[in-house]
């Protein structure tokens with residue numbers, strides 16, 4: 001039983017069943033999968049030759065799922081702060097991207113992000129950016145599981161020179177990803193203001209053929225709604241509905257501007273929601289009404305968005321922000337309790353990606369994507385309710401171990417397979433290049 005590992009943490013929160021915290025239990029993994037979850041004493045008897053990993057002050061949870069991001073943009077962390085969405089994009093981010101974006105930039109930024117996420121307990125991330133094959137290369141090198149969608153936008157850039165070219169390149173990337181165990185791929189039409197009706201129609205056809213997800217920024221800010229009303233005579237969601245895109249496979253990101261009729265419409269269609277509270281707060285975009293949407297049966301996941309508008313990829317802090325923002329916006333301290341926040345960061349993220357049979361909870365047969373958080377330091381003591389402690393106290397810095405697909409990638413706060421010196425040197429080089437642009 002040499003390939004069997006028996007993890008014995010202080011607490012285990014399997015997420016399914018709901019609100020459960022187990023003590024004196026062990027999680028047993030064999031190869032890539034969770035084999036068993038049982039009392040520690042029984043585990044020792046049943047798997048006597050297994051390799052024990054004792055985590056005496058730790059909570060073990062399913063690996064966190066970050067449902068929206070742009071990993072390459074970590075190289076622009078702190079590059080342009082304190083602007084509204086359109087000023088931030090048009091005056092700062094897009095001009096910088098026009099000068100910078102190429103294979104090496106995307107690879108370096110994505111590798112930095114993957115390392116940050118893995119060391120912060122995120123084991124699966126949804127990403128959208130140009131040169132998706134470079135993001136894939138970086139994520140595979142670090143060992144992260146992912147959904148990588150290529151952006152489709154009607155203007156020319158260094159990756160593709162028109163909308164059709166973006167669509168064709170995305171199709172090629174989706175074909176390539178078929179061979180990759182840890183990657184699912186799909187389409188990311190950037191937003192209704194940057195994709196044509198014929199572009200959307202093609203994407204819908206191809207997505208149906210390949211069962212690929214469609215990942216879309218929608219109703220991010222009031223300005224987006226106003227501009228769309230001026231240019232198209234309707235709100236963006238009305239056009240997306242008219243084009244036939246609404247379905248349970250459609251992944252909608254942000255959704256901060258919703259009328260009651262729009263809430264009913266998306267609830268009836270069962271779309272997926274990625275809530276990005278910190279990015280929405282920082283860009284002053286608005287608040288996604290997640291409690292209302294969840295009450296209508298919609299699945300709410302949480303994403304950090306890119307580090308240029310957050311400015312970190314710390315999913316524990318993001319989940320705390322989701323809980324706190326719901327409480328203050330609804331004037332209700334019971335809105336989004338700690339366990340609900342944990343669900344949003346695990347099983348709901350898995351559902352968002354269509355991976356709920358594979359990840360998102362600690363159940364026998366699922367992939368061993370796991371995160372351990374140490375509650376030994378002064379800021380985490382004493383511990384009455386481990387899940388509350390996780391959501392309201394812990395940050396990425398408390399994460400000590402992460403496994404993806406049964407492989408221990410981050411081990412007592414050290415990367416087992418990543419040359420961190422080389423990553424740091426690479427980032428320093430990019431910082432010099434990017435600073436020279438200003």
Ligand SMILES: [Zn+2]
Nearest residue numbers: 069217305306
């Ligand atoms: Zn985004």
